Amino acid sequence: MENKDKDYSHIKGWGIDADPKNDPTYPMRKRGNDDHTGYNWDRPTQQTETIEVLHSVERPNVTAVFGTSKPPKGLSGMIRRYAFQFGEGQFSHWLPLIVADRVDAIEGIVEDLKSGHIPNIFAEKGYKAQWKYNRTGVITKVAVATAVTTAVVLAFRRKCKD
Amino acid sequence: MTYRGPQRVRIEDKPMPEIQHPQDAIVRVTRACICGSDLHLYNGNVPDTRVGETFGHEFIGVVEDLGSEVTNLKVGDQVIVPFNIACGKCTFCKQELYGNCHESNPQATAVGGIFGYSHIAGGYNGGQAEYVRVPYANVGPVVIPDWMHPDDAVMLTDVVPTGYQAAEMGGIQKGDTVAIFGAGPIGIMAAKCAWLFGAGRVIVFDQEDYRLEFAQRYAQCETYNFRSLKDPVLFMKKTTDSLGADVCIDAVGAEAAGDVLQTITGRKTLMQAGSATALQWAINSAKKGGIVSVVGVYGPTGNLVPIGNAVNKGLTIRGNQASVKRLLPRLIEHVKNGVIDPKAMITHRIPLEEVADAYRIFSDKLDGCIKTVLIPPSAKV
Numbered sequence: 001m002e003n004k005d006k007d008y009s010h011i012k013g014w015g016i017d018a019d020p021k022n023d024p025t026y027p028m029r030k031r032g033n034d035d036h037t038g039y040n041w042d043r044p045t046q047q048t049e050t051i052e053v054l055h056s057v058e059r060p061n062v063t064a065v066f067g068t069s070k071p072p073k074g075l076s077g078m079i080r081r082y083a084f085q086f087g088e089g090q091f092s093h094w095l096p097l098i099v100a101d102r103v104d105a106i107e108g109i110v111e112d113l114k115s116g117h118i119p120n121i122f123a124e125k126g127y128k129a130q131w132k133y134n135r136t137g138v139i140t141k142v143a144v145a146t147a148v149t150t151a152v153v154l155a156f157r158r159k160c161k162d
Numbered sequence: 163m164t165y166r167g168p169q170r171v172r173i174e175d176k177p178m179p180e181i182q183h184p185q186d187a188i189v190r191v192t193r194a195c196i197c198g199s200d201l202h203l204y205n206g207n208v209p210d211t212r213v214g215e216t217f218g219h220e221f222i223g224v225v226e227d228l229g230s231e232v233t234n235l236k237v238g239d240q241v242i243v244p245f246n247i248a249c250g251k252c253t254f255c256k257q258e259l260y261g262n263c264h265e266s267n268p269q270a271t272a273v274g275g276i277f278g279y280s281h282i283a284g285g286y287n288g289g290q291a292e293y294v295r296v297p298y299a300n301v302g303p304v305v306i307p308d309w310m311h312p313d314d315a316v317m318l319t320d321v322v323p324t325g326y327q328a329a330e331m332g333g334i335q336k337g338d339t340v341a342i343f344g345a346g347p348i349g350i351m352a353a354k355c356a357w358l359f360g361a362g363r364v365i366v367f368d369q370e371d372y373r374l375e376f377a378q379r380y381a382q383c384e385t386y387n388f389r390s391l392k393d394p395v396l397f398m399k400k401t402t403d404s405l406g407a408d409v410c411i412d413a414v415g416a417e418a419a420g421d422v423l424q425t426i427t428g429r430k431t432l433m434q435a436g437s438a439t440a441l442q443w444a445i446n447s448a449k450k451g452g453i454v455s456v457v458g459v460y461g462p463t464g465n466l467v468p469i470g471n472a473v474n475k476g477l478t479i480r481g482n483q484a485s486v487k488r489l490l491p492r493l494i495e496h497v498k499n500g501v502i503d504p505k506a507m508i509t510h511r512i513p514l515e516e517v518a519d520a521y522r523i524f525s526d527k528l529d530g531c532i533k534t535v536l537i538p539p540s541a542k543v
């Protein structure tokens with residue numbers, strides 16, 4: 001419903017892309033009837049698989065191009081291989097992947113230590129910026145953590161005495 | 163930069179990327195942004211995010227090397243690189259669904275390849291780096307026009323097209339009331355673009371006052387802090403004659419705050435694919451027969467949304483990754499004519515070497531941060 005009383009002249013570009021035909025709009029606007037022939041388009045050149053690439057069981061192949069940032073490795077890699085046996089709709093696909101991510105983070109620390117590098121987790125978490133811009137937040141967090149730890153320790157001690 | 167685990171990132175030296183496919187380009191990055199989408203990765207909420215990956219899907223740069231099949235670019239070209247990796251040949255690319263290419267992401271069929279977005283989106287290293295491999299260089303990259311400022315160019319890789327498409331998918335008709343959840347860069351840009359489609363009222367919700375103030379100035383919209391409203395849905399009903407908004411836009415996604423149950427199940431325990439608070443509010447605030455446009459990103463597992471209400475109200479729900487390449491010609495025109503001023507949204511420029519602090523500032527919304535640009539040491543501009 002057009003509101004004719006309102007003046008939008010202060011808004012630069014108001015209505016310049018208005019188009020009554022914009023509904024139904026993207027993403028279905030360009031849908032043709034020529035897309036019922038299945039997976040038989042003229043595929044781009046296939047990138048050579050120089051690393052292990054896990055692919056979804058919901059497709060027959062590895063896509064023509066793919067990323068090579070981090071092939072699966074170690075224990076996390078074994079979990080990822082397991083996860084990729086299941087369809088994308090399954091929790092048995094996604095949950096192991098989350099577990100693998102956490103294992104990977106630990107493997108990362110071990111790898112760091114092995115190569116003689118002690119990760120500066122304080123710096124990696126950007127706490128310097130937090131200290132600079134949100135000091136009260138940091139102090140509150142530390143205070144809460146200390147209080148909780150003290151409470152737990154005290155409770156534990158009392159229990160031990162009982 | 164590399165990812166080391168939840169909320170841990172650092173700078174590392176990596177080998178130079180190489181041409182691995184005849185349609186590849188190697189680009190020297192001159193600007194790379196941090197996006198709300200990166201926060202889902204940073205927080206460890208996206209499955210198959212591997213330690214050692216480099217993030218960054220919003221970048222521009224200079225072409226340094228080209229594969230033998232690339233004919234549309236030459237070495238030395240300065241390019242806008244859309245965040246989607248698209249082949250241009252599959253049935254989806256042919257329909258300009260560049261976010262849904264079937265030849266760029268082996269790991270998941272739902273989404274096409276995205277730079278620096280975990281193995282769920284193809285396992286590509288991203289552009290928060292000095293150099294990056296850009297596949298299908300004939301299809302995605304667009305040469306930056308001479309007159310365009312690099313800060314405007316980098317915002318065209320994602321923020322502007324995504325905000326624009328959020329409004330476009332709302333099918334906005336002249337006079338429509340548009341409610342937008344989220345006053346991050348995407349929500350603010352969606353608010354600006356809603357007017358271009360002729361919206362009659364544009365209302366934006368967030369919990370960060372500084373972002374709402376920015377949105378009000380930048381996009382001339384009404385803004386409300388949902389923390390000060392008991393029930394944002396009830397508020398929307400009251401302000402629309404009890405009917406609801408014609409169009410609701412979710413520009414928040416998985417990191418949403420505002421609902422304890424959603425936060426615990428979605429963000430703290432990962433029992434759902436992120437917290438769906440904004441989407442829930444969008445569905446419940448929409449008028450019967452109205453449209454919900456979703457650009458907020460969620461994980462793949464599933465979310466608690468009031469689908470019964472969506473059915474009973476006869477809503478149309480649309481969503482997608484932005485189809486950047488499709489929208490660039492029109493959006494470049496809008497930047498040229500001063501209709502959209504993307505670089506005004508950039509509040510922070512930080513050397514790439516300080517990436518860990520940059521993520522913390524953007525993620526915790528410190529120092530009045532709206533949008534952060536990382537500048538690699540090799541940028542030379």
Ligand SMILES: NC(=O)c1ccc[n+]([C@@H]2O[C@H](COP(=O)([O-])OP(=O)(O)OC[C@H]3O[C@@H](n4cnc5c(N)ncnc54)[C@H](O)[C@@H]3O)[C@@H](O)[C@H]2O)c1
Pocket residue numbers: 197198199200201202320321324343344345346347348349367368369370373388413414415416417418419420439440456457458459460482483484
């Ligand atoms: N579909 C796409 O192509 C695409 C592209 C880019 C970004 N995105 C997604 O869009 C979303 C927003 O991106 P951004 O860069 O603006 O992120 P951002 O994190 O900077 O902004 C999100 C804003 O939402 C606010 N918020 C939190 N809970 C809310 C609620 N319940 N209601 C209203 N506001 C709430 C936050 O305070 C924040 O200001 C993210 O999910 C991102 O992944 C999608």
Ligand SMILES: [Zn+2]
Pocket residue numbers: 197198199200219220245320321
């Ligand atoms: Zn982005």
Ligand SMILES: [Zn+2]
Pocket residue numbers: 248249250251252253254255262263264265
């Ligand atoms: Zn394609």
